[in-house]
Amino acid sequence: MRTWRLFDPQAITSAENMALDEVLLELRGQGKGRNTLRFLQFEPRTALVGFHQSIQEELNIPYCLEHGIDVNRRITGGGALLFDESQIGWEIVCEKTFFEAHLPTEALFRRLCEPVAAALRSMGVDAHFRPRNDIEVAGRKISGTGGTDSEDAFLFQGTLLTDFDVETMLSCLRVPLEKLKTREIESMRERVTCLAWEMGRIPSGEEVKEALARSFEEYFDIRLEAGGLTQEEEALLDERLPYFRSQAWVDMVRPDHERSEAVRAVYKSPAGLIRMTLVVNAAKRILKQIYITGDFLAFPSRALFDLEAALRGKALKPELLSGIVEDFFAAGKIVIHGMGAEDMCKPLSDALNGIAL
Amino acid sequence: MEIAGYNIPEELYYDEHHFWFRVEGDELVMGMDEFAEKLAGQIVFVQLPFEGKNVSAGKKFAKVESGKWLGTVYSPVDGVIAAVNQELESNPSLINQDCYGAGWMYRLRPGDMGSLGKLVHGGRDVLEPWLTEDIKKFKKD
Numbered sequence: 001m002r003t004w005r006l007f008d009p010q011a012i013t014s015a016e017n018m019a020l021d022e023v024l025l026e027l028r029g030q031g032k033g034r035n036t037l038r039f040l041q042f043e044p045r046t047a048l049v050g051f052h053q054s055i056q057e058e059l060n061i062p063y064c065l066e067h068g069i070d071v072n073r074r075i076t077g078g079g080a081l082l083f084d085e086s087q088i089g090w091e092i093v094c095e096k097t098f099f100e101a102h103l104p105t106e107a108l109f110r111r112l113c114e115p116v117a118a119a120l121r122s123m124g125v126d127a128h129f130r131p132r133n134d135i136e137v138a139g140r141k142i143s144g145t146g147g148t149d150s151e152d153a154f155l156f157q158g159t160l161l162t163d164f165d166v167e168t169m170l171s172c173l174r175v176p177l178e179k180l181k182t183r184e185i186e187s188m189r190e191r192v193t194c195l196a197w198e199m200g201r202i203p204s205g206e207e208v209k210e211a212l213a214r215s216f217e218e219y220f221d222i223r224l225e226a227g228g229l230t231q232e233e234e235a236l237l238d239e240r241l242p243y244f245r246s247q248a249w250v251d252m253v254r255p256d257h258e259r260s261e262a263v264r265a266v267y268k269s270p271a272g273l274i275r276m277t278l279v280v281n282a283a284k285r286i287l288k289q290i291y292i293t294g295d296f297l298a299f300p301s302r303a304l305f306d307l308e309a310a311l312r313g314k315a316l317k318p319e320l321l322s323g324i325v326e327d328f329f330a331a332g333k334i335v336i337h338g339m340g341a342e343d344m345c346k347p348l349s350d351a352l353n354g355i356a357l
Numbered sequence: 358m359e360i361a362g363y364n365i366p367e368e369l370y371y372d373e374h375h376f377w378f379r380v381e382g383d384e385l386v387m388g389m390d391e392f393a394e395k396l397a398g399q400i401v402f403v404q405l406p407f408e409g410k411n412v413s414a415g416k417k418f419a420k421v422e423s424g425k426w427l428g429t430v431y432s433p434v435d436g437v438i439a440a441v442n443q444e445l446e447s448n449p450s451l452i453n454q455d456c457y458g459a460g461w462m463y464r465l466r467p468g469d470m471g472s473l474g475k476l477v478h479g480g481r482d483v484l485e486p487w488l489t490e491d492i493k494k495f496k497k498d
Contacts, residue, residue, distance in 0.1 A: 051420065051427050052402035077402075078425035102373060103396060105495045132398075132424050148427035150417065286401055302486045313399055313424065315450055327467050 004094075005034040006213055006224040011043035011085065014072035016237075019244040021075050021155060023236045024093045028150030033233055035098060037216050037224060039209055040089030040157070046070040046170045050078045050146065054253045057260060060174045064083040069172055073250055076157060079144035079288070082169045083159060088208050090116060091157035092216075104147065104154070111219075112156045116143055119215035122209070125198040130309060134204070139302025140193040160212075161194035163202050187293045191305055223295050260288060265350035271338035272296035276347040282355055285316040292344075303334035308346075318352050358481060360488045363391045366457060367484065370476040372433055375491070377457065379475065384439050385465040385473075389421070392488060394456045396495060400449040403462060404430075405441040412436055412465060414472050419463070421449075421453035433476055434467035 009020065017040050027033040047069050049058045055071055058080035064071050069082070083089065092112060101108045113129040120127035120142070127143075130136040135143035135158070145158035158271070166189055196202045213224050229237065243249050264277040272295045279289035288312050298304045308329050311321060324343040328334050329341035358367045365371075370378040375393030379386045389397070402422040412418045419430040442461050444451055447450035452460035477487050 049424075050422075052404070052422055075427070076425070077422040077427040100494070103375065103393070103491075103495050104424075104428070105396060107495075133426075144425075146425040146427070148420070149429050151429075281401075284398060284401065285448070285450060313401070315399055315453065 001092060001221055001223055002035070002224050003221075003223045003316075005036045005227040007036050007038040007227060007229075008209065009038075011041040013044070014042055014046035014048065014070045014083075015018050015241060015245040017089075018072055018075060018249075019237055019241045021091070021157070021232050022240055022244070025075070025148070025150045025153055025155040027230075027233055027236065028093050028095060028153035029149070031095075031152060032095075034227070035095060035232060036091075036093045037213065038091045038093065040083075041085070041087070041205070042070070042083045043085060044068055044070050045082065045084040046072055047075050047080065047082050048072055049080045049253075050074055050254055051076060051148070053080060055250060056081060056254075058174055060172050066173070067168075071250060072244070073252065074146065076146035076148045076155065078144065078175050080325075081144065081159060082130065082165075082172055084165060084168070086163045086202070088160045088162060088205055088212075089157060090160065090177070090212055091155060093155045095153050095154060097152070099219075101154075104149075106131055106133075109145070109156075112147075113158070115142075115215040115219035116158060116160070116212060118219065119211040120195075120206075122211050122215065123195070123199065123203065125195065130306075134309070136305075137193050137198055139300075139305040140191055142193050142195070142198075160208065161192065162205075162208065163196040164192060164194035166192075187291060191291075211342075213221060215271075259283060261355070263351045263354040265347040265354065267343070267347035267350065269343035269346070271336055271340055272341065272343065274347050276351050278351045278355075280316060280355055282316075287311060287314050287316055296339060299335045303328075307334055316352065316355065318349055321348060321352070358484065360481070360485050362490055363395070363488065364457070365390065365392070365484050365488060369457075370433075370473055370478045371487075372431065374429075374431060374478055376430065376462075378473070380470065380473070381464075383466060385434065385436075385467055385470075386461050387454050387463050387465065388461045389452055391456055392491065394452055394463075395462075397421075397426075397428070399423055400452045402427075403442075403445040403452070405443065405446055405447045406438055406463075408438055408440055410438045412438060421462075430462070432465060434465060434470070434472050436467035438463055439466040440464040454456060456474060456491050 047059050096102050117127040117135050127137050133145045143158045143160050147156035262279050267274045274294040277291045290308050325344050326341040375390045377390045400423045404420040407489045419428045
């Protein structure tokens with residue numbers, strides 16, 4: 001059985017957290033450092049964009065400044081998020097040979113997410129992996145993940161929503177959610193969940209970390225040993241930290257090609273009203289986000305969220321997107337009395353027609 | 358040449374991360390091969406370093422993002438970046454549409470082409486076992 005380092009630096013600033021990510025990964029990639037499970041906590045709370053995102057496009061900067069919310073950029077992919085003081089991040093920094101994986105695949109994501117889902121189940125929360133790389137509870141997302149690699153190592157990390165402040169999150173993220181109707185903002189609550197809502201109490205950070213650590217030990221067949229940074233890691237951290245504090249890093253991406261817009265369509269089908277809101281990057285022709293709501297009942301109740309997840313991140317090609325909807329209905333993954341795939345495709349197509357491509 | 362449903366042109370060189378390389382005069386054009394492109398799914402970002410930047414054999418020099426994974430691009434040679442495909446800045450999905458053509462990524466100018474010998478290159482007898490092995494390892498389950 002191999003021994004990994006359990007590194008828990010407690011709550012630190014976003015620049016320190018981001019610099020640590022780079023240092024741990026870079027040195028591990030060169031065969032130095034150790035395989036590590038690390039926990040991340042932020043003080044002050046921080047709005048984080050993904051590596052290639054623009055802070056001007058994704059965040060409400062004046063709101064963040066006014067409310068003492070730090071702003072920084074991850075070294076991993078994915079979307080903008082708010083990391084408040086109650087959240088706990090988990091992160092694996094590991095040599096690629098441990099998983100015999102030099103390319104990221106869904107099988108790898110599943111192996112990395114399963115221990116987290118199992119840890120949550122051990123706390124009484126019925127969590128499961130959802131492709132491509134989320135962890136969900138009855139269709140509602142509780143942990144989003146992202147990763148990157150460097151030479152012979154990779155880093156894979158996730159957030160874990162302990163408690164969830166929907167209003168603050170919507171206020172500091174500038175994704176055109178602010179334009180969404182109240183009903184759609186309410187429906188955001190149906191798409192995301194957190195430990196507090198699932199458990200009926202807010203678990204302590206130590207309780208969550210303990211459950212995660214035990215689960216990673218079991219799933220990876222490793223022993224975790226608490227440890228700090230090596231001298232080499234300390235030295236590189238000192239060298240890199242100023243960059244992760246700098247405007248040059250935080251402001252690295254200008255918004256020219258990252259602009260988002262929201263389009264919506266409403267369709268009155270025989271089975272009820274369907275409202276669709278699409279958040280798109282028209283320049284890159286990518287569907288960033290989709291919300292499907294209405295006065296119909298879908299079975300199973302999570303089916304609509306799974307359909308949204310299947311459409312998210314896909315190219316803005318009408319035939320591709322309606323194909324996904326049709327396959328979903330044909331495979332019986334969603335059943336809505338009196339409604340067929342063609343009814344769902346109609347507002348989708350109308351919304352796509354509204355995009356100024 | 359088609360291998361297990363993937364188009365893997367015979368005249369190209371390939372690295373272990375499934376990037377392809379084509380010799381054009383004293384330059385190397387590179388991009389993502391169809392196996393990597395299908396595995397990655399929708400490409401949402403390609404980092405375009407400045408032209409003239411030095412690259413080293415086996416060392417990373419750029420990033421590509423898909424499905425919340427920020428992947429790394431490595432150079433097979435010592436040299437400089439001669440050009441980048443600016444089209445990818447606004448339209449990274451060109452890689453998904455035409456990974457060997459309009460979706461090319463970088464042109465490198467190597468000091469010498471010697472290290473190309475370390476890359477995978479040859480006919481079906483070379484490419485098929487290599488790809489089959491990786492399909493076994495990495496194909497989505």
